[in-house]
Amino acid sequence: MMQPMSHEEAQELLATEALDALRAVEHDTLLAHVGDCAECSAELAGLRDSAGFLAEALPTVAMDSRRSAAIRSQLLARATADAAARRGDPGVNSPDKRHAQTPIAPTVPLHDEQPVRAIGRPPASRGGWYAAAAAVMLAAGLLTVLRSSRRDAGILRNELAAVRAERFESEAKITLRDSLIEQLTGVTVRIVGLTGDGPKAPVGWVFWDQNERWTLLAHNLTAVAANQVYQLWLITPGQRKLSAGTFAADHRGHSVFRATLALPRDSLAAVAVTVEPAGGVPQPTGPIALSGEAGKIGP
Amino acid sequence: MLASVPFSKERAAQGNCSPLINAIKRRLHSADSDRELVRQMSASEEQALGIFYDRWAPLVHSLVIHLLDDAGEAEDVVEETFWQAWRQASRYDQSRGSVSTWLVTIARSRALDRARSRRRRKEDSLTQLGESDAARVTRVGVDAANPHEDAEASDRRSAVIKALCTLPEEQREALQLAYFGGLSQTEIADKTGQPLGTVKTRTRLAMEKLRKQLKTLHEETA
Secondary structure: OOOOOOHHHHHHHHHHHHOOOOOHHHHHHHHHHHHHOHHHHHHHHHHHHHHHHHHHHOOOOOOOHHHHHHHHHHHHHHHHHHHHHHHOOOOOOOHHHHHHHOOOOOOOOHHHOOOOOOOOOOOHHHHHHHHHHHHHHHHHHHHHHHHHHHHHHHHHHHHHHHHHHHHHHHHHHHHHHHHHHHHHHOOOOEEEEEEOOOOOOOEEEEEEOOOOEEEEEEEOOOOOOOOEEEEEEEEOOOOOEEEEEEEOOOOOOOEEEEEEOOOOOOOOOEEEEEEEEOOOOOOOOOOEEEEEEOOOOOO | OOOOOOOOHHHHHHOOOHHHHHHHHHHHHHHHHHHHHHHHHHOOOHHHHHHHHHHHHHHHHHHHHHHHOOHHHHHHHHHHHHHHHHHOHHHOOHHHOOHHHHHHHHHHHHHHHHHHHHHHHHHHOHHHOOOOHHHHHOOOOOOOOOHHHHHHHHHHHHHHHHHHOOOOHHHHHHHHHHHOOOOOHHHHHHHHOOOHHHHHHHHHHHHHHHHHHHHHHHHHHO
């Protein structure tokens, strides 16, 4: 007998159920709970709708127009027959009956079969052996061809999957670039220029958009130790220091870091980047790598 | 790593995220007529099935061809999907999701059943190999008969990709393997080498984020 599922357990599984990725036993137990729980039922409906959107992420592959028209006609013919059957119209066969009457494959009359003519005149007693040997060779040949075809199909399928994955990634990168451009160039974006000391003269910019998204572009940052990171701080007029997160720079000292943090538009006095232990700290403790006052445009 | 894509009323007004906003608007506008079509189908009005097919066949076909990689099988599944929708129209329950979600769920479920069955058959016997999948796929071309629809589909696609881009890569991977790969959570854990608990958490977080974003957009377009 199925153990009932608690509300909390059900909530944990709703997202997976929306993707049809639950095991059968979990699926059944969850649906038993959802049937009695309005909250979970509504939540699941919303998640299913979100999952439904995923199908739209795929590239459109249109069906061959003739095939599509044929399928449409066939569906309508079946629906017409089905509707008539539901109404009890005796003039139209039900679709199921129609299918039952349709043979799976055309029947070939026996008299159409042609005898195989013998080539040459082998002794009657050896004929069977020759035929068997030929059949074995033919089967072996077919098996080789099938194996080779299967291997080729596998390779082509993998290549196709790789091309699709590449295309998806390319589209994702373009979208990322578009969103970056939006975040850096919008008319409402505020920009804070950052400068720092040191032999490489590090510079940077922080872009703050209306949607509380922060983008830091930094150059010439000095390499830090393996157990250290850079940490971005937003400083209010009252000197509160809010961490926007930690980041690393590449081997050239360049970094693009993004964070989301809500802050009233008049509550930013300055921005700073410090060097901190890996994982970050609640309040700045390390040396300042970059800093700049809000309102200042450019480094 | 992929970054979040910001959305707001201001941005919507500026048209900065118009593809997604437009996609959602279209969905909202078509939702009523979809429900009406399903109601007519449940009343055995076969012309409604034709309109329903014209509206949703491109999306259904794109999904199943992706899942099956076989044009012939994809066509079969498209037909089976719409036939099931016709037969079960009276069982459609609005409280369980939109019409398009219901239809896509039918299509995906049928396609994944076929894909699993094919996998089993191939494992059982070499002789089951039919026409090369790749050869069939090459027969599929882009139907230019309805360029407006193609542009609209492309618009929707870029919009959903944009939404997916807001997810961290590992969450997006879990989502893709589950939805497009038809893998269970255990299979995803095996494939990615991550603990089952991690996979479950990633999937849940991904779906919650996706839903939150779509919900916000619904409110913004209302």
